[in-house]
Amino acid sequence: MIDQQLGALFVQLAYIGASAAFILGLRGLTKPDTARRGMQLAAVGMVLAIIGTLLNHEIVSYQFILIGLVVGTAIGLPMGLLVPMTAMPQRIAVSHMFGALAVTLVGIAEFIHYREAVGGPGVVKMVALGFETLFGALTITGSFMAFGKLQGFVTGRPVTFPGQKLVNAAVFLGAVALYAALVLTQSGGATGDAGLVMFGLMTVLALVIGVTLVLPIGGADMPVVVSLLNSYAGLAASATGFAIGNNILIVAGALDGASGFILSILMSKAMNRSFANVLFGAFGGEKAAASHKSAEGLTTRSVTPEDAAMRIGYARNVIVVPGYGMAVAQAQHAVRELAELIEKRGGRIRFAIHPVAGRMPGHMNVLLAEANVPYDHLFDLDEINGEFAACDVAIVIGANDVTNPAAKDDPGSPIYGMPILNVQDAEQVIVVKRGMATGFAGIENELFYLDKTSMLFGDAKSVITQVVAEIKAL
Amino acid sequence: MVTTLLTIVGAAAALTAVATSGTPTDSSTLIDAQIVEIYVFLLAAFTGFQIITKVPPLLHTPLMAATNAISAISLVASIVLAGAERPLFINIMGMVAVAAATINVVGGFVITDRMLKMFKKTEAPK
Numbered sequence: 041m042i043d044q045q046l047g048a049l050f051v052q053l054a055y056i057g058a059s060a061a062f063i064l065g066l067r068g069l070t071k072p073d074t075a076r077r078g079m080q081l082a083a084v085g086m087v088l089a090i091i092g093t094l095l096n097h098e099i100v101s102y103q104f105i106l107i108g109l110v111v112g113t114a115i116g117l118p119m120g121l122l123v124p125m126t127a128m129p130q131r132i133a134v135s136h137m138f139g140a141l142a143v144t145l146v147g148i149a150e151f152i153h154y155r156e157a158v159g160g161p162g163v164v165k166m167v168a169l170g171f172e173t174l175f176g177a178l179t180i181t182g183s184f185m186a187f188g189k190l191q192g193f194v195t196g197r198p199v200t201f202p203g204q205k206l207v208n209a210a211v212f213l214g215a216v217a218l219y220a221a222l223v224l225t226q227s228g229g230a231t232g233d234a235g236l237v238m239f240g241l242m243t244v245l246a247l248v249i250g251v252t253l254v255l256p257i258g259g260a261d262m263p264v265v266v267s268l269l270n271s272y273a274g275l276a277a278s279a280t281g282f283a284i285g286n287n288i289l290i291v292a293g294a295l296d297g298a299s300g301f302i303l304s305i306l307m308s309k310a311m312n313r314s315f316a317n318v319l320f321g322a323f324g325g326e327k328a329a330a331s332h333k334s335a336e337g338l339t340t341r342s343v344t345p346e347d348a349a350m351r352i353g354y355a356r357n358v359i360v361v362p363g364y365g366m367a368v369a370q371a372q373h374a375v376r377e378l379a380e381l382i383e384k385r386g387g388r389i390r391f392a393i394h395p396v397a398g399r400m401p402g403h404m405n406v407l408l409a410e411a412n413v414p415y416d417h418l419f420d421l422d423e424i425n426g427e428f429a430a431c432d433v434a435i436v437i438g439a440n441d442v443t444n445p446a447a448k449d450d451p452g453s454p455i456y457g458m459p460i461l462n463v464q465d466a467e468q469v470i471v472v473k474r475g476m477a478t479g480f481a482g483i484e485n486e487l488f489y490l491d492k493t494s495m496l497f498g499d500a501k502s503v504i505t506q507v508v509a510e511i512k513a514l
Numbered sequence: 515m516v517t518t519l520l521t522i523v524g525a526a527a528a529l530t531a532v533a534t535s536g537t538p539t540d541s542s543t544l545i546d547a548q549i550v551e552i553y554v555f556l557l558a559a560f561t562g563f564q565i566i567t568k569v570p571p572l573l574h575t576p577l578m579a580a581t582n583a584i585s586a587i588s589l590v591a592s593i594v595l596a597g598a599e600r601p602l603f604i605n606i607m608g609m610v611a612v613a614a615a616t617i618n619v620v621g622g623f624v625i626t627d628r629m630l631k632m633f634k635k636t637e638a639p640k
Contacts, residue, residue: 135622146611400578402573402575420570
């Protein structure tokens with residue numbers, strides 16, 4: 041008896057230590073120089089929590105645990121070591137899926153377990169279990185769909201069909217009604233299989249919601265989706281903690297939930313969406329119809345890589361605006377070479393990163409860091425927007441909507457009010473782009489038609505490589 | 515910052531002690547335990563908000579990978595399921611859950627470290 045109490049105390053101490061390690065580890069992430077050590081501390085916290093759990097007196101056999109740990113490590117380790125940085129958005133999406141799968145399995149198993157116990161799960165535990173399974177299940181399929189869209193085996197275009205909103209609403213209400221019924225009827229009554237059927241049906245509906253939630257969302261909205269799923273995965277983990285009375289799950293889940301929530305808010309702000317709009321998943325689709333300013337009668341000026349090299353080579357102050365197009369063309373290494381060349385010639389180079397550039401929060405920063413661009417050259421919107429006016433050349437590489445001045449001065453534009461990078465303030469603008477296709481918002485970008493703007497058409501990687509060669513020859 | 519943290523850890527420890535004392539059949543203790551859990555959640559959520567709003571956009575991708583690895587703490591619940599005295603199919607569900615969560619723990623921390631290793635300052639001129 042005393043041994044058991046001592047064991048329980050040790051488990052709790054391990055969990056408290058782990059909580060502290062997680063919080064301090066995340067605090068490390070507030071600065072680039074402390075980030076790495078912080079995360080190592082968090083990893084130690086995780087090991088502590090696992091060791092503590094293995095000593096739990098409830099555990100009678102270890103073979104299943106061992107198999108799970110070995111299989112998980114065998115899959116997770118190569119994934120962690122080998123996934124290229126360009127595939128990071130997919131990897132994050134798929135990891136939300138694995139996390140949610142674990143949480144959902146725990147939810148279902150605990151539901152079965154509690155039903156067999158005297159008195160059933162009770163109202164409070166049922167609330168937690170239902171929430172856990174509902175959010176867990178929708179995060180499984182939602183993340184899988186997001187993964188598919190980012191990986192390219194599900195179309196990146198928004199998928200819509202007539203009556204979609206109605207179907208979505210019906211499925212959602214059905215799942216919520218089953219959840220409410222389970223809570224109110226004490227998990228469907230202590231006897232009979234009604235509770236199991238209701239719980240199973242709720243789980244299936246939640247799986248369907250995950251699909252219908254992400255299907256109508258286009259590729260460029262993925263930063264919001266991935267952040268939101270991050271938050272859901274955290275909340276589901278926290279609910280697990282409530283269901284089984286475990287504080288470490290509550291703490292870690294709350295940290296993850298808060299992080300996903302904050303990122304979702306930041307992303308929706310950067311995309312000019314209300315947060316409510318994002319929360320209810322009603323994004324995508326609608327705005328695609330609006331292409332109200334036509335480009336008729338306007339002309340662009342196209343330049344050759346030689347021309348561009350002349351302008352960039354003699355510029356003193358250059359700002360590069362990277363976008364998803366840079367990632368697609370894998371142009372980040374060529375861009376870094378260009379940056380080094382400009383510096384060598386005595387110019388100053390900085391990168392302006394829009395919050396939603398790319399397919400996930402911070403996507404461009406990671407790609408440029410991998411290409412060895414020092415992080416003190418990377419600036420976010422607020423830091424750099426005042427600097428464009430003083431810059432000789434702004435180079436836009438594979439970005440579009442985030443530079444569109446219509447967001448500032450055309451109240452009729454669908455992106456009006458969205459924070460943009462003030463590229464139009466630069467003395468000259470060079471836009472590297474494959475063709476004149478519109479960006480994700482489906483609208484013309486007036487920036488391209490300004491007198492100061494030169495279009496440099498072609499694949500970003502080969503064009504930038506040519507520019508680099510030309511500057512070297514100057 | 516550190517004081518906030520200490521307060522939270524201290525509160526969590528004290529509350530856990532309260533929550534785990536008493537017999538589980540005592541219904542008032544059960545409600546106390548659930549109230550305590552809500553405290554823990556709120557305090558952790560506030561702390562999370564405070565810290566995470568300070569994470570610069572530069573590190574948002576590593577942040578996401580890191581919180582993902584941390585939320586794989588559901589591994590703890592999965593381990594108990596896989597190893598406790600339950601029907602075989604529950605143990606097997608637990609095993610699958612352990613594997614899924616371990617993928618995130620191992621993969622998540624490794625990939626976060628790989629990313630953070632890449633962020634470098636401009637080298638000082640020699």
